[in-house]
Amino acid sequence: MRPTKGIALAGLLAAALLGSGSAQDKLCPKCHSTGRVPNEIEDAKVAEMEAQVIHCSHLISRDRAGRGLPFLPCAGCLAPSLAAQARAEFDRLAAEKDAWLAERRLIDATLQPREAFVHIETRHFLLTCGLPKVVLPSKVVLDAHEAAHLYAARLEEFYSWFQTLLGYTDEEARVLKHQVFLMNDLRTLMKAATDYAQTPTDRAGRAVGDPSIFVTWRDRSVFKTDPDFHRHVVHHVSHLLLGVFHLKVWLVDRAGWLEEGLAHVCEMRLFGLAGNSCNIEQTEEDMPDEDWEPLVKKMVLQQQTVPFALLQEKRADLLTAKEHLQVWAITDFLLKRDQKQLPELIRRLKQDVPLRDALRDLYDLNIVSFDLVWSDWVEENYRLKP
Numbered sequence: 001m002r003p004t005k006g007i008a009l010a011g012l013l014a015a016a017l018l019g020s021g022s023a024q025d026k027l028c029p030k031c032h033s034t035g036r037v038p039n040e041i042e043d044a045k046v047a048e049m050e051a052q053v054i055h056c057s058h059l060i061s062r063d064r065a066g067r068g069l070p071f072l073p074c075a076g077c078l079a080p081s082l083a084a085q086a087r088a089e090f091d092r093l094a095a096e097k098d099a100w101l102a103e104r105r106l107i108d109a110t111l112q113p114r115e116a117f118v119h120i121e122t123r124h125f126l127l128t129c130g131l132p133k134v135v136l137p138s139k140v141v142l143d144a145h146e147a148a149h150l151y152a153a154r155l156e157e158f159y160s161w162f163q164t165l166l167g168y169t170d171e172e173a174r175v176l177k178h179q180v181f182l183m184n185d186l187r188t189l190m191k192a193a194t195d196y197a198q199t200p201t202d203r204a205g206r207a208v209g210d211p212s213i214f215v216t217w218r219d220r221s222v223f224k225t226d227p228d229f230h231r232h233v234v235h236h237v238s239h240l241l242l243g244v245f246h247l248k249v250w251l252v253d254r255a256g257w258l259e260e261g262l263a264h265v266c267e268m269r270l271f272g273l274a275g276n277s278c279n280i281e282q283t284e285e286d287m288p289d290e291d292w293e294p295l296v297k298k299m300v301l302q303q304q305t306v307p308f309a310l311l312q313e314k315r316a317d318l319l320t321a322k323e324h325l326q327v328w329a330i331t332d333f334l335l336k337r338d339q340k341q342l343p344e345l346i347r348r349l350k351q352d353v354p355l356r357d358a359l360r361d362l363y364d365l366n367i368v369s370f371d372l373v374w375s376d377w378v379e380e381n382y383r384l385k386p
């Protein structure tokens with residue numbers, strides 16, 4: 001659309017009223033006398049993806065002149081003082097984009113991936129994505145840039161979902177930016193896990209707290225489909241978020257049952273199945289991905305469960321496959337019995353309140369008779385067939 005004289009004049013008057021113009025400024029049809037011209041992304045789909053994020057390395061490097069910023073200073077502007085102001089603002093924003101990109105590219109320099117990573121910053125995540133493509137269940141194939149935006153969007157979506165589940169806001173989140181590395185091969189994963197999460201591993205590594213980092217790779221022998229990998233990411237990011245909820249205290253030692261139970265709740269509620277997602281421990285038994293309701297119901301009916309009083313003492317990494325199922329069902333039970341008490345239980349456990357006291361005060365449950373109440377509830381509420 002061409003600017004009309006009226007609009008241009010209005011722009012100039014507005015600028016003059018704000019005291020930002022000068023006497024040499026004339027009506028400039030190119031920029032409606034604002035000193036700035038829009039820097040639009042032509043592809044509407046890409047424009048929509050970029051609008052959801054703060055920074056994207058792909059956009060900054062592709063649009064060298066504009067760095068993906070929404071405007072450019074008007075070149076040869078007839079309102080030179082306004083163009084100079086726009087130029088000063090543009091230069092400041094462009095320098096910020098360049099500094100952000102240079103810092104992200106240090107990761108590429110360290111890990112030396114075959115193809116450059118796509119780095120994206122959103123409100124709560126710094127994502128480094130090395131997935132060359134993603135095939136959706138609909139058979140739609142996303143390229144590396146689209147795949148990175150998909151995971152960036154999924155991370156933010158999960159973040160809100162998790163906050164809704166526990167009923168808290170960012171005011172109670174002790175770390176507001178989480179770093180996620182999604183690698184495509186074992187060599188890069190091993191280097192990233194050692195360098196950034198300080199956990200040498202060939203599976204997935206985490207640094208919980210401050211900084212809050214999750215490093216993993218799309219191991220084709222484990223994750224057959226994109227939803228499998230997505231679920232794995234959700235499981236681990238729940239550990240990052242729980243680790244900084246209320247206090248920067250990781251429950252893996254003092255309440256391993258709840259740490260894993262809640263992560264599996266996220267899997268079951270969002271994907272309808274759970275599995276060996278917490279595959280940090282190489283020695284962990286293999287668990288197929290399944291709907292856990294019937295499995296837990298069978299365990300309860302065959303009296304194959306472990307007393308909660310014993311289970312609650314175990315570190316998260318010492319839980320057996322069957323115990324993972326049980327801690328999921330216990331957490332599910334507590335959430336369904338009274339959802340708003342679960343975050344309060346977490347707060348108290350993080351403050352070192354003994355579990356038996358917190359359970360009694362918040363749920364009116366005794367840790368010794370807990371198993372009976374819970375087993376009855378499972379028998380009544382869980383399906384026997386998937």
Ligand SMILES: [Zn+2]
Pocket residue numbers: 049050056057058059145149
């Ligand atoms: Zn992008």
Ligand SMILES: [Zn+2]
Pocket residue numbers: 028029030031032033034035036074075076077078079083
């Ligand atoms: Zn102009």
Ligand SMILES: [Zn+2]
Pocket residue numbers: 235236239259260263277278
């Ligand atoms: Zn886990």
